Amino acid sequence: MHNAVKRIGVLTSGGDAPGMNAAIRSVVRTAMHMGIECLGVRRGFNGLITGDIIPMDFVQTSGLIAHGGTTLFTARSEEFRTEEGRRKAAATCKLFGLDGIVGIGGDGTYRGLMEFCNQEGVAVVGMPGTIDNDIACTDYTIGYDTACNTALDSIDKLKDTMQSHERCSVVEVMGRHAGHLALYVGMACGATAVLIPEKEIDFERDVVEPIRAARLGGRTHFMVIVAEGVGSSYDVAAKIKDATGLDPRVTVLGHVQRGGSPSARDRMVATYMGYNAVHLLAQGKSNRVVAYKDGEYVDFDINEALAMRKGIDENAYRVLRALTGVAAE
Numbered sequence: 291m292h293n294a295v296k297r298i299g300v301l302t303s304g305g306d307a308p309g310m311n312a313a314i315r316s317v318v319r320t321a322m323h324m325g326i327e328c329l330g331v332r333r334g335f336n337g338l339i340t341g342d343i344i345p346m347d348f349v350q351t352s353g354l355i356a357h358g359g360t361t362l363f364t365a366r367s368e369e370f371r372t373e374e375g376r377r378k379a380a381a382t383c384k385l386f387g388l389d390g391i392v393g394i395g396g397d398g399t400y401r402g403l404m405e406f407c408n409q410e411g412v413a414v415v416g417m418p419g420t421i422d423n424d425i426a427c428t429d430y431t432i433g434y435d436t437a438c439n440t441a442l443d444s445i446d447k448l449k450d451t452m453q454s455h456e457r458c459s460v461v462e463v464m465g466r467h468a469g470h471l472a473l474y475v476g477m478a479c480g481a482t483a484v485l486i487p488e489k490e491i492d493f494e495r496d497v498v499e500p501i502r503a504a505r506l507g508g509r510t511h512f513m514v515i516v517a518e519g520v521g522s523s524y525d526v527a528a529k530i531k532d533a534t535g536l537d538p539r540v541t542v543l544g545h546v547q548r549g550g551s552p553s554a555r556d557r558m559v560a561t562y563m564g565y566n567a568v569h570l571l572a573q574g575k576s577n578r579v580v581a582y583k584d585g586e587y588v589d590f591d592i593n594e595a596l597a598m599r600k601g602i603d604e605n606a607y608r609v610l611r612a613l614t615g616v617a618a619e
Contacts, residue, residue, distance in 0.1 A: 307433025316564025
């Protein structure tokens, strides 16, 4: 089989996500299987500029599938946003003989790959790696399931202590500007209320009344999940105190949600996506994004992918409102 590329590089960019190492492993081992050499580019696009590049093979990827974080490190590169920075990166690719790049990350990674491809003509393929699950072209992003389970584990522990003290807990989860993580976790933990940025918030209807309904139903502890894109969880707690007289405790889970060994789902999705990414480059395709859509692994042009918009799961939101006692609209 003739491959359109002989040597490729793989990098991770932007925020880290569980499963990135599994994706790196898949890219490296798929490339080796196809007779393509694969090098690891460390510290994202900065590594392409500075030549921070290492060989990758079975030894470097042994056991990597179970590790959280990214063995190649990750960073955001302001220099790569400039034409001069991308020219330096192209010179590095020429020096190392790289004729293709696989980039694992979010929308910012995709934009960087697209601009690099358009300006310098280097073949590129992107893979969705972010715990936020906010990339529109794909139903699922690498790291999302693990982050949900990490948050859920922490929240379940908080519920134990909140129940013991008969208190209200306000928990802020990550997600950047999206509420997918908060919605999923809120449903899974049986939250009293969930606030997400995609929906206009009526505080009386969406928070206060569900707390009152729960109290009338015999509950003495309450769990309110707040997506970070909504705003300050401390402000939410203050409003709850003013409206109900409760004294909420705030917990910001923060970056703990990005850590940990990836779940089985994240390992499998990362593996399939890495395999498909290498095959796209081998077929001579470029400026593509690997995605999981409607139960299948597909790919899109990066320009098309970036133009898409992703909304919240409306069915999940309806179910959530029903189970938290919010009246149907």
